[in-house]
Amino acid sequence: MLEFKSVSPYTLGVELELQVINPHTQDLTRGGPDLLRALEKVAHPGEIKPEITESMIELNSSPHARHDSLLEELHAMRDAVVHTAGSLNLAIAGGGTHPFHRWHERRIFPTERFQQLSSLYGYLAKQFTVFGQHIHVACESGDDAVYLTHQLSRYIPHFIALSAASPFSQGQDTSFETSRLHAVSAFPLSGHMPPVSTWAGFEEFFAKMLGYGIIGSIKDFYWDIRPKPEFGTVEVRICDTPLEVDTAAALAAFVQALAFWLLVERPYPADRVEEGLYLVYGYNRFQATRFGFDATLVDPRSQQSLVLRDDLLATLERLQPFADILGSRAPLARLAAMAGSGANGSAWLRARHEESGALEDVVRHSARCWAGGV
């Protein structure tokens, strides 16, 4: 009943939520509708869509087999968006949060779905003006998707540390590497998939939730990772939108290499969900949002404590042979370098703030970085 579309496995796609900025104030502005309308007349690959408030837009790439073609497409989309925004006197930025916007000034994008979400969730809807990257990786079957969803959950902290780009919120340094995830956690259907181990089991769970009237479609689950049957993918939704497209594409390559390794080697049992995976999940997730690469994680299998950075570097090392086959040695090297030096988006944003003291400048630099100027 919930058919899982079968597509060529390991193909990749990304969604990037972006900030629409008024370059006079460096604050968010409701430029989304004007920008989307103008982009209808501009040739570009992929799709560019509205998001819940009018200060956001979302880039959707096409499916790609390899990292390099994904990156090329993201560059083309970025250039089209930045150029068109410039002609409307708007700026575009990545990053998981806007450093100082006031959520109550946001306006809900006037589509039926967004208006419904707003009337259901009240102020949470406007507070959801945060910017994430979603990464899709294709699987052959629903069972594979369920397996992959569970196994990728072990790497949620790694994605958090690598993509973190939201240290500031509502005008303050939050002391977190990513403050964006707090906006997500407030929703009742956030969290992770229940411990079902087959697609049939997932279908049963889905039918129950539908029957209770709690959900209308898979879209209503705001999980960190969820299967997306209509695309035939697993969708990793944990990442902040990075400050530039190269990191976004590299993160996608990381997910692809992990999926390739996990589905080809099947290193962990598929007939049941290891209990430990979700016992440590919340703790590890918190550690990563707060401390980034320096987080202390608990390994669900060995029950040992380990430093996120070390585990990440070891994981990237383990993925090398798979990265060679997928043609993604360079992006994984990029991520390893970031982990080695602690240079994620949050560190960069904090350094910019340190330089000038003004969050306006942080946004200005961030927009320049997104445009490819840094």
Next chain:
Amino acid sequence: MDGNISFAFLPALPPALGPAALFGSLLLAGLFGGELARRLKLPRLLGWLLAGLLLGQAGPWLPPGWSLHPLLGETRLFFDVAVGLILFDLGRRLDLTWFKRDRSLLAAALLESALAFAAMAGVLCLFGFTRVEAGLAAAIGLSTSPAVVLLVAREFRAEGQVTERTLALVAINTLLAFLTATTLLSVAHAENAAPWHKTLLHPLYLLLGSVLLGSLAARLVLWGARLLGKGPESKFSQFILLAGMLLAAVGLAHAFQLSVFLALLVFGLACRQWDSRYALLSVDLGGAAQLFYIVLFVLTGASLPLTAVLAAGLPVLAYLAARSLGKAAGVMLTAPFSRITWRQHAWLSLALLPMSGVAIALVHDLTSLYPQFGERLGNLVLAAVVLLEFLGPLAVQAAFKGAGESRPEGDEHA
């Protein structure tokens, strides 16, 4: 005991109202009008104007010895400060590189001014005004009221392309209005057989002096801002720097008999264009400026010469029609080359309608220099201002609302 009690400590009656009492009374009158307008879902500034209008007409009913008019003469300073703040804000918002990134916007800015000027001047020539008179009236009519557009945009929290483009066009047409009016002033001097130094030097002094003053003020502010830095604790210091420099610039423009308006517009523009290191924080002049804006509109209302409408007669309607059509044509002609829609261009045309209260000041300056230009031209421009002071804010409100850029009513967090 001495039977003579001295009451010398009591003031003479009626007591003289000083500037503080006057400023306060104008604010309170504005408060009343503004609240009324708000309840009717109209722009507050219409209420401020209306309150001023009532005050201005109240003369005959005031107690003997009390007259508003001598006091109104003293309020030119309030007026100049308020308009100065607005023009500075307008200039500071405009990034001139936008015109490079969107040539259609540059075309719209030049075309709407050129066509409106030609249309207004042409129509007035048909009505028997001399070419210089017609040109002067057309120059004054070029400017869309920066105060009305900015304040309506702020009150209704308008955000979007129509709002931003309106503000950009207003900055340009206001600048062009000053330049054209000043240039025509020198022609007027020449036609009146004024000596050459007056013909040439006075306009040149006005233009160059005002631009120089504005530029110097901008340099000083940017230099000061760099010294103050940008940490959270600097925000207040930068506010004081800006407020101090703004008041000083208005005062100096007065002292040197320069154009306050041109100087402050240049000040704002230069602050934006020259701030390559982004030293100046985007300080909001906020509540303090708002007080001056209320007084500005109450004063404008009080000085609106209603009788001018009747005296001006038919030509004023023709003048206004030519102005609106010229501006709309200029904007609409660029629509096919623009990134925004036809509909948005139409709303943009509508938002350019308000005429500047600054025109009153320009006419006043002009007629005091050249009484012979006097009545007919003055009446025409003033009548246009009277009509548009009331229609203009409604047009801007409708344009921003129609374009979907005002904050929607009933938004729980408005």
